[in-house]
Amino acid sequence: MKNKLSILLLFLLVSGCIQNLPLDEKIDNYELINQDSTAVVFPADFKSKILVVGFIFTNCPDICPLTTNNMHLIQEELKKENINKDVQFLSISFDPEIDKPSVLKKFAEVRNLDLNNWQLCTGTQKTINKLLDEFNVLAVQADTIYLPNNKVQYYYVHTDRISLLDQKGNLRKNYPGSKINIKEIVADIKELENEK
Amino acid sequence: MKNKFFPVIFLLLALLVMTGCNNNKEKKEAVPEKEELSIKNPWIRPGAENRNSAMYFEIYNNTAKSDTLYSVESSLAKLVQIHETYNKGNDMKGMRHVDFVVIPAHTKLQFKPGGYHVMLIGLAKDLKPGDTGEATLFFKLNGKVQVRAEVKGK
Numbered sequence: 001m002k003n004k005l006s007i008l009l010l011f012l013l014v015s016g017c018i019q020n021l022p023l024d025e026k027i028d029n030y031e032l033i034n035q036d037s038t039a040v041v042f043p044a045d046f047k048s049k050i051l052v053v054g055f056i057f058t059n060c061p062d063i064c065p066l067t068t069n070n071m072h073l074i075q076e077e078l079k080k081e082n083i084n085k086d087v088q089f090l091s092i093s094f095d096p097e098i099d100k101p102s103v104l105k106k107f108a109e110v111r112n113l114d115l116n117n118w119q120l121c122t123g124t125q126k127t128i129n130k131l132l133d134e135f136n137v138l139a140v141q142a143d144t145i146y147l148p149n150n151k152v153q154y155y156y157v158h159t160d161r162i163s164l165l166d167q168k169g170n171l172r173k174n175y176p177g178s179k180i181n182i183k184e185i186v187a188d189i190k191e192l193e194n195e196k
Numbered sequence: 197m198k199n200k201f202f203p204v205i206f207l208l209l210a211l212l213v214m215t216g217c218n219n220n221k222e223k224k225e226a227v228p229e230k231e232e233l234s235i236k237n238p239w240i241r242p243g244a245e246n247r248n249s250a251m252y253f254e255i256y257n258n259t260a261k262s263d264t265l266y267s268v269e270s271s272l273a274k275l276v277q278i279h280e281t282y283n284k285g286n287d288m289k290g291m292r293h294v295d296f297v298v299i300p301a302h303t304k305l306q307f308k309p310g311g312y313h314v315m316l317i318g319l320a321k322d323l324k325p326g327d328t329g330e331a332t333l334f335f336k337l338n339g340k341v342q343v344r345a346e347v348k349g350k
Contacts, residue, residue, distance in 0.1 A: 157290035
């Protein structure tokens with residue numbers, strides 16, 4: 001009997017330690033601008049919504065499109081589960097010099113992204129730097145390429161990240177953006193739904 | 197006499213026919229794959245004019261010698277290079293230009309998201325899902341290989 005009780009207590013202890021949503025960090029508000037050149041205050045403007053936030057730069061041909069594709073897959077899965085309307089998707093660019101609203105709009109257009117609950121945002125370099133710092137996302141300019149017309153293009157070494165924020169705008173969990181487990185984040189979103 | 201041996205003869209004939217069919221099948225399966233270098237499952241990511249995209253494919257080197265992909269040309273973009281995505285540690289990802297890629301004899305090498313890719317830098321036009329584009333791959337031993345790929349994905 002004592003053994004069974006010990007095992008039960010140990011199980012309860014371990015279950016308590018393993019949390020699906022390990023973070024609960026308040027996020028400051030940031031003045032951003034979206035693909036339609038509309039001002040956005042992130043995350044305040046999306047209160048009451050669960051936020052799926054991806055960090056990208058549009059000149060990235062490989063990792064950031066993977067992150068974007070994964071966000072699309074999450075969106076499609078949520079549509080099937082009929083909880084898509086409670087979730088807002090945000091792609092935040094860490095390359096504001098290049099990723100102007102028109103560039104972000106085109107990025108979404110050629111990929112047929114469903115912008116009903118998805119915005120692509122940028123901001124001033126200062127704002128973006130502060131935001132990245134708070135999310136512990138690093139983006140460092142690395143390789144530079146000279147195009148035939150002598151224009152320079154640079155690439156970033158950057159954190160591979162999708163973040164999940166709850167309805168109060170608190171950061172609850174981080175995932176590897178290009179390799180995220182879709183089932184895991186959908187389950188986490190459902191858990192946030194139940195926290196309401 | 198006729199009735200007694202008929203089933204045996206019938207069975208023998210049936211066996212011969214079946215064996216014959218089976219031999220044909222074996223012969224068909226025994227034909228060796230072509231000893232050649234080939235490109236399979238090519239595709240291109242969508243991208244906007246003047247922006248970047250990437251092309252992916254699988255290289256099957258079914259020859260007895262290693263070969264080297266050292267260049268790619270395409271009218272799809274201002275500049276075309278072979279790149280690879282790499283892990284920088286701490287969930288950091290980067291991308292770098294590589295001069296060439298070696299495909300050992302009798303192996304397959306994948307150009308895939310998160311790994312090797314043909315970087316299309318400065319697209320000549322929008323590439324949307326359903327569009328197609330061409331590229332020429334240059335191999336040291338096998339020379340030029342033309343690839344036609346569809347645009348798909350996000």
